[in-house]
Amino acid sequence: AQRVTQPEKLLSVFKGAPVELKCNYSYSGSPELFWYVQYSRQRLQLLLRHISRESIKGFTADLNKGETSFHLKKPFAQEEDSAMYYCALKGTGGGNKLTFGTGTQLKVEL
């Protein structure tokens, strides 16, 4: 079985402070991990995928297989980062079927 855990329902930080949204997963095979984001009154959309090893809007995430984690980080939070963030796992097979975590609401305060 595959599972994604996001322990924080709400994370509140001040503008300019570092951000780390935690994500842990459980999967017996070799997973692919993703972060999706939903801004207020917008559709859920892909933020970044671990395979690409990219930085999007200043966010990065490194897959740590030893700790089975895929935490999302940004060194300096901006007000426009306030959104709901979901960590997701794609197992082998099953096309693009994703297992999502429960989400973390990030609130960046001025």
Place this chain on the structure above:
Amino acid sequence: GAGVSQSPSNKVTEKGKDVELRCDPISGHTALYWYRQSLGQGLEFLIYFQGNSAPDKSGLPSDRFSAERTGGSVSTLTIQRTQQEDSAVYLCASSSRQANTGELFFGEGSRLTVL
């Protein structure tokens, strides 16, 4: 438009009634997914269609839930004898089989409220 389209955007129904939610995927996308989004539960996978293959129904919570996809395009999610715990936002997504990248394109969702 070019995005995933869902209707209705809002649906209020009485307990025990049946509801149908519709999803029109991005043209050319062969895969279609239904998820349920509720507070504290995150996004729960419901069902997945890929081309002409048998759908993956492993996420449907009960036999009151069913879905079909006609002509490999539009999909309808049906909830029979609705219960209050069915209240949630039902999200549809589609993806291209050729781009097995994990990127799903989501609709705006159908918010269901069961009174």
